[in-house]
Amino acid sequence: MSLIRIAVLATGDELLNGSISDTNTRDIALLLGPAGYRLSTGRSVPDRPEQIVQALRQLIPHHDVIITTGGLGSTGDDLTAKTVAQALGRPLEENGKALEMIHKRYAEMGRELDPVVLRQALLPQKSVPLPNTEGTAPGFWLRQQGCDLFFLPGVPTEMRSMLKNAVIPALQRNKPGAAPMLTRSFGFFGLSEPQIESRIPYANLPQDVAVGFSLDYPLVRISLRAASDNAENLLDSAEALLVEQLGDYLVARGDETMAAHVGQLLRRAGINLSLAESCTGGLISQMLTSVAGASDFLALSAITYADSAKIDCLGVDPDIIVTYGAVSAECALAMAHGVRARSRTDLSLAVTGIAGPDGGTDEKPVGTVFLALAAENVDQVRCYQFKGERQKIQQMSSCMALEWLRRFAIESLN
Amino acid sequence: MSLIRIAVLATGDELLNGSISDTNTRDIALLLGPAGYRLSTGRSVPDRPEQIVQALRQLIPHHDVIITTGGLGSTGDDLTAKTVAQALGRPLEENGKALEMIHKRYAEMGRELDPVVLRQALLPQKSVPLPNTEGTAPGFWLRQQGCDLFFLPGVPTEMRSMLKNAVIPALQRNKPGAAPMLTRSFGFFGLSEPQIESRIPYANLPQDVAVGFSLDYPLVRISLRAASDNAENLLDSAEALLVEQLGDYLVARGDETMAAHVGQLLRRAGINLSLAESCTGGLISQMLTSVAGASDFLALSAITYADSAKIDCLGVDPDIIVTYGAVSAECALAMAHGVRARSRTDLSLAVTGIAGPDGGTDEKPVGTVFLALAAENVDQVRCYQFKGERQKIQQMSSCMALEWLRRFAIESLN
Secondary structure (H helix, E strand, O other): OOOOOEEEEEEOHHHOOOOOOOOHHHHHHHHHHHHOOOEEEEEEEOOOHHHHHHHHHHHHHHOOEEEEEOOOOOOOOOOHHHHHHHHOOOOEEEOHHHHHHHHHHHHHHOOOOOHHHHHHHEEEOOOEEEOOOOOOOOEEEEEEOOEEEEEEOOOHHHHHHHHHHHHHHHHHHHOOOOOOEEEEEEEEOOOOHHHHHHHOOHHHOOOOEEEEEEEEOOEEEEEEEEEOOOHHHHHHHHHHHHHHHHHHHEEEEOOOOHHHHHHHHHHHOOOOEEEEEOOOOOHHHHHHHOOOOHHHOEEEEEEEOOHHHHHHHHOOOHHHHHHHOOOOHHHHHHHHHHHHHHHOOOEEEEEEEOOOOOOOOOOOOOOEEEEEEEEOOEEEEEEEEOOOOHHHHHHHHHHHHHHHHHHHHHHHHO | OOOOOEEEEEEOHHHOOOOOOOOHHHHHHHHHHHHOOOEEEEEEEOOOHHHHHHHHHHHHHHOOEEEEEOOOOOOOOOOHHHHHHHHOOOOEEEOHHHHHHHHHHHHHHOOOOOHHHHHHHEEEOOOEEEOOOOOOOOEEEEEEOOEEEEEEOOOHHHHHHHHHHHHHHHHHHHOOOOOOEEEEEEEEOOOOHHHHHHHOOHHHOOOOEEEEEEEEOOEEEEEEEEEOOOHHHHHHHHHHHHHHHHHHHEEEEOOOOHHHHHHHHHHHOOOOEEEEEOOOOOHHHHHHHOOOOHHHOEEEEEEEOOHHHHHHHHOOOHHHHHHHOOOOHHHHHHHHHHHHHHHOOOEEEEEEEOOOOOOOOOOOOOOEEEEEEEEOOEEEEEEEEOOOOHHHHHHHHHHHHHHHHHHHHHHHHO
């Protein structure tokens, strides 16, 4: 169970001229981890033969595996195969299997084959072509000085599928990995990163479990990571300890969004919901409906941006707006009552506030947000002062609204 | 005007274990480009002294500048200064200016200084500290074998501000850059990437202008890039040619979103808008209101997810839903009329469809979406068949709705 040293070499001018960030390295790490492989290092170089060659020459002696992404198509800047052929002294030759893959792929897509794409079958001598189930250019694999070199497309969907279906199986046959690296992640809302860190029971966590933090504003995401044949059990006990300390703030598991989590709770509680949004402009509704099945609990959301809409559509008394303003506890409650009456739902929630950058006053600065919740025998309203720019205030307001819904659903379930 | 060779070295376990993608390299490229500097290569290594040292040793002889990110805080894995001190034989010493910066920063924040953070003032001998206007840990700069090494924080906001305020001015004094690299970007909607590519007048473009593509679903983004003292003029003529060929599909400039662009047009045209959304669940409203000033044109958006909401809130005739279904041209038009009547707006737009993954039938498969638009003497309705997963269908439907609004606003302005 020795550690396999793996490098990623991402090629492409776009990675260095500011066009895009490299996301392939992260995707490769995520796919290799559970199979027992970890990345030692990553590089990005432009589409220049001399830089690709230099990087490969530096990497080969110190790594067992090199995964290269990019430069596999049939256009001018797709020059990986040619460059590798020269660098390793293995002239390009037409690879019969690669040719077959290309023909098969075009037949599947029902598209006519442009002879230009047949160039994609020219691979360095003794290469093993790797099928591309998402695109047309095959990848390839060759071995040099004991190092396995895999050349994959740069397009993320093509790269991921080739890695999963061809590279990992090849690695597992040739260079078995160490223990799988398993990761579980959790999203928390309502505590800052330092507050969460201070509550993590580090002393009691199994020794081989590593804790990682990342910010997914306004959530704090924590990952628990273990590399061991016993990883599942280690993570089970670490998770139990984490939930014991922080379960009250846990609003998402894995890649789940907070809205998906809250939607599940509303569904389980059999709640029928309506929303009245003003400063969040539809964000709460959009979050809840980006997950399938929102129609099980969401009946109506009225985005009453204009005062006239609050009056006409929700029946807010114009006197309330004149006397207290549209951003007030009174208006928030009237909006909640109005949308509840109109939609005849169990529960309604309203948000009104000043997302900025304009519209703030001394008394009600940008970031002043009122939330109101109405249900049978329930009336709640509260004023918050959120900080930051418009989009942060909208996100924070929406997540706070989801948090109110989450707590209401949990109480209903208890 | 020789080319300065610049490497980025990103440090951090999180960059190689799948937690996050490195976005700092792109940000650095974007900030350096206009100042006349380009990146030659990028590397990522974990928080391990031996790997950081190895990378620096390999990079120093071949680069004029190395920008390192990460590892500057005061916790256990923040070990850049210590590692560099050992690698370059320059023992750590308390740097008076760095100490001053830290004290000043804490005073500004009004926070009490934990003695632990004073460790951040321990820098390799002969380092120049770089102020951190966003966080607490100063960066530092030192020169070794003619190479300028800058050590910046890994947190993107801190990194960017230090790069802008300290690194670029230092570079410009010490190693003047080449001609500035200027970039202009444009977002197109309604044509595929190959369709756009075939219309770009490559033959007529100024020779020194490079064209880049990126996908920002469902928009295709094109960047024009020129590195020359005459770059502004070159880009002006390239832009004119591009707009001549593709102007009809141009829906965003620079970092602008399509919604911001359409919002501007609606505002200029003095249109008062209401929306009725079903399958898009608030996404159109959220897009329009994520930009400040949407209250100038958006009065009301009714997200009528349930049939009962379509009937109660928009006054859709129940017979329409029974006879034609909620996903039908008839219902879309009735929704548009209903929301227009209720909000007394000039223009209204309605969307109803099947975003999936469930709810499709043979006759109306997932991706069937009806758009309807109503204004004085105008009634439009059309059925689309969009492909892909739920979120793609929602995005495509919302952008198509924005496209209808864009064309309506342009016609009103003409």
